[in-house]
Amino acid sequence: MKKSSLLLVLVMLLIPIVFAQEITVDLRNTQLEPSTIVLKKGEPASITFINHDGQTHGFNKPELNLVGLIEPGESKTFEIRTDTAGEFTFYCAIYCGEKHYNMGGTIIISNNPDNVELDNNMNTGSPGPNSPQFFIWIIGLFVFISALTSGILYHKIKKKKLG
Ligand SMILES: [Cu+2]
Secondary structure (H helix, E strand, O other): OOHHHHHHHHHHHHHHHHHOEEEEEEEEOOEEEOOEEEEEOOOOEEEEEEEOOOOOEEEEEHHHOEEEEEOOOOEEEEEEOOOOOEEEEEEEOOOOOHHHHHOEEEEEEEOOHHHOOOOOOOOEOOOOOOOHHHHHHHHHHHHHHHHHHHHHHHHHHHHHHHO
């Protein structure tokens, strides 16, 4: 395989990583901040829960691949399944005090996350044209194209000098 095509394959592999939706949710005072998360359907997504409380919290939502405990002071990342569109509510699975029964959140998986209307606490995880990830991706693409062009030019000049 040529070096340039190898590079292209590498860039293609990196695109889903750059576009991955990464959300951080704080667990504080038996509440989720944000409590509503919007994800784009079919795109890789991960949610990192940071437990600021003195009690263990946990979730048991297998259809989202959100199963596990978060110990006090711990932060844990879950790779969320986004292959099914819909609105999924989930609740703390470990009794953690008076407010335990209200401790829950909603994950909205949508084909069109930008058009999802949210009340409070919203957090869209999808990198749209205004997100920093989008600019990183554009810069990456620019660097890649300029590296490729200068490589080609270099080889052409080298050939001319030799011939
Ligand atoms: Cu809890």
